[in-house]
Amino acid sequence: MRLFEDPRFQTDLWNTLYFTLFFILGCLILGIILATLIDRNLKASSIFRNIYLFPMALSFVVTGAVWRWIFAPGILPNSPQGMNLLLDIVGLDLLQWKWFTSTESFLNFNVALIPVIVAAVWQMSGYTMAMYLAGLRGISQDLIEAAEVDGATGWQIFWKIKFPILRPITLSAMIILGHISLKIFDLVYAMTGSGPNNVTDMPALYMFETTFRANKYATGSAIAIIMLLLVAVVIIPYLASAFRKEKRV
Amino acid sequence: MIKKIVTYILLVVFALFFLMPIYVLLATSLKPLREVGLEKMWFLPKEPSLDGFAKAFNRLAPNLRNSFILVIPATLLSAIIGSINGYVLSKLKFRGSDLLFALVLFGMFIPYQSVLFPLIRFLQDIGLYGSLWGLILVHVVYGLPITTLIFRNYYSEVPTELIEAAGIDGAGIFRTYLKVLFPISLPGFVVVVIWQFTNIWNEFLFAVTVTSDPTKQPITVALVNLAGSQVVEWNVQMAGALLAALPTLVVYVLLGKYFLRGLLAGSVKG
Numbered sequence: 001m002r003l004f005e006d007p008r009f010q011t012d013l014w015n016t017l018y019f020t021l022f023f024i025l026g027c028l029i030l031g032i033i034l035a036t037l038i039d040r041n042l043k044a045s046s047i048f049r050n051i052y053l054f055p056m057a058l059s060f061v062v063t064g065a066v067w068r069w070i071f072a073p074g075i076l077p078n079s080p081q082g083m084n085l086l087l088d089i090v091g092l093d094l095l096q097w098k099w100f101t102s103t104e105s106f107l108n109f110n111v112a113l114i115p116v117i118v119a120a121v122w123q124m125s126g127y128t129m130a131m132y133l134a135g136l137r138g139i140s141q142d143l144i145e146a147a148e149v150d151g152a153t154g155w156q157i158f159w160k161i162k163f164p165i166l167r168p169i170t171l172s173a174m175i176i177l178g179h180i181s182l183k184i185f186d187l188v189y190a191m192t193g194s195g196p197n198n199v200t201d202m203p204a205l206y207m208f209e210t211t212f213r214a215n216k217y218a219t220g221s222a223i224a225i226i227m228l229l230l231v232a233v234v235i236i237p238y239l240a241s242a243f244r245k246e247k248r249v
Numbered sequence: 250m251i252k253k254i255v256t257y258i259l260l261v262v263f264a265l266f267f268l269m270p271i272y273v274l275l276a277t278s279l280k281p282l283r284e285v286g287l288e289k290m291w292f293l294p295k296e297p298s299l300d301g302f303a304k305a306f307n308r309l310a311p312n313l314r315n316s317f318i319l320v321i322p323a324t325l326l327s328a329i330i331g332s333i334n335g336y337v338l339s340k341l342k343f344r345g346s347d348l349l350f351a352l353v354l355f356g357m358f359i360p361y362q363s364v365l366f367p368l369i370r371f372l373q374d375i376g377l378y379g380s381l382w383g384l385i386l387v388h389v390v391y392g393l394p395i396t397t398l399i400f401r402n403y404y405s406e407v408p409t410e411l412i413e414a415a416g417i418d419g420a421g422i423f424r425t426y427l428k429v430l431f432p433i434s435l436p437g438f439v440v441v442v443i444w445q446f447t448n449i450w451n452e453f454l455f456a457v458t459v460t461s462d463p464t465k466q467p468i469t470v471a472l473v474n475l476a477g478s479q480v481v482e483w484n485v486q487m488a489g490a491l492l493a494a495l496p497t498l499v500v501y502v503l504l505g506k507y508f509l510r511g512l513l514a515g516s517v518k519g
Contacts, residue, residue: 052264089291207362
């Protein structure tokens with residue numbers, strides 16, 4: 001297996017690991033916050049729900065094109081662009097950096113991935129919100145009222161009642177998001193490409209280049225098979241347990 | 250009361266985050282080229298102009314057409330076949346039908362990359378490589394897991410007695426489907442069609458690998474090529490991105506409720 005000795009592929013695996021981790025965390029946290037806010041059922045909450053969900057209707061390619069421009073760093077410090085320019089306007093120059101063109105890394109985490117993660121969370125967190133919202137709406141109001149009568153605070157109700165009920169949804173969401181992030185391609189390809197020193201490279205990009213740009217079919221197929229195995233490890237136990245549950249009902 | 254105000258503030262702050270790229274998209278695409286300069290990217294256009302849209306439309310119109318030619322038959326075919334699959338897998342149980350269903354579902358999660366190379370060899374063998382028809386075939390097949398899943402869940406709500414009664418009246422398997430199930434399938438079809446339309450319209454990897462001739466490529470591929478081309482006319486690019494997003498956005502705005510159902514069905518629970 002020479003592939004695993006290939007520095008570019010090693011970078012890809014680290015990138016996938018960190019991207020998956022932060023992408024899932026971001027979507028789950030933002031998703032549950034949004035769902036909780038919307039579940040308070042204020043006026044116009046359905047408008048907000050539609051706003052949070054609409055990126056799901058867009059193509060990753062469109063998302064990539066827009067966020068590429070937003071995060072294009074420009075030439076620092078004299079002619080900042082995009083987000084850097086916005087920071088300049090509001091006087092937060094301190095926070096300016098090279099975004100997805102940065103080559104710095106901590107513990108093998110390439111910080112250039114941060115803008116890509118932001119874009120991906122922007123697109124997919126509406127999805128986790130919708131899943132959580134469906135879960136929250138399913139919780140019986142009697143249960144909440146009973147807890148309130150017993151003097152439980154909002155936080156206690158959330159952590160002791162809602163959170164445990166939402167646990168299977170969290171698991172489903174993690175698996176769906178996980179398999180999306182393991183094979184992520186369109187977004188990165190349209191937004192940053194591989195980046196300097198492959199800081200934003202992913203296995204899917206490497207596979208695409210070796211197979212369709214360099215005609216190295218063997219390497220390309222090897223990467224593709226590793227991707228399939230990674231996804232299978234995540235998905236098969238999930239499908240198996242989903243079926244067992246269905247049988248029991 | 251305070252809780253209410255805080256909730257609204259938070260809702261609005263998050264809404265700004267979600268709408269910010271759309272603002273950039275709109276503001277930039279409506280600017281004439283001389284206003285596009287970097288230092289003004291966060292401002293509204295002073296003299297709105299449709300130049301960007303005109304240029305983008307000029308370049309992307311053939312690809313938009315391709316996308317429609319691709320999406321419409323692929324969506325309808327995968328919906329119809331999925332509905333028949335759903336009928337068989339929910340009402341005509343046979344030995345191993347559950348296992349078959351599980352395998353079909355796994356198909357939903359297979360990374361496109363891992364089938365890409367054999368897929369292209371296959372398309373070359375049957376002479377469809379490089380054509381929109383080849384791409385339609387790919388999307389029909391790859392769409393079947395989700396369409397089958399949605400219809401199977403939908404039909405499992407239909408009382409089995411209805412099917413059995415039709416059988417007693419002498420209707421065969423296909424007649425039963427056509428006379429009993431198909432007429433009540435409209436809600437299922439709406440969900441499936443919207444879901445497939447959105448997914449196929451937005452898909453990029455199959456599109457870029459199966460069609461290499463620029464005149465045959467769908468909009469997503471053309472958009473990426475536009476971004477990679479010589480001079481960076483950001484207004485044209487953003488207008489192009491907006492054009493590419495428009496059909497699915499319109500569907501979402503008009504029929505969001507059904508879109509949501511497709512979305513939730515994808516998480517297997519149904």
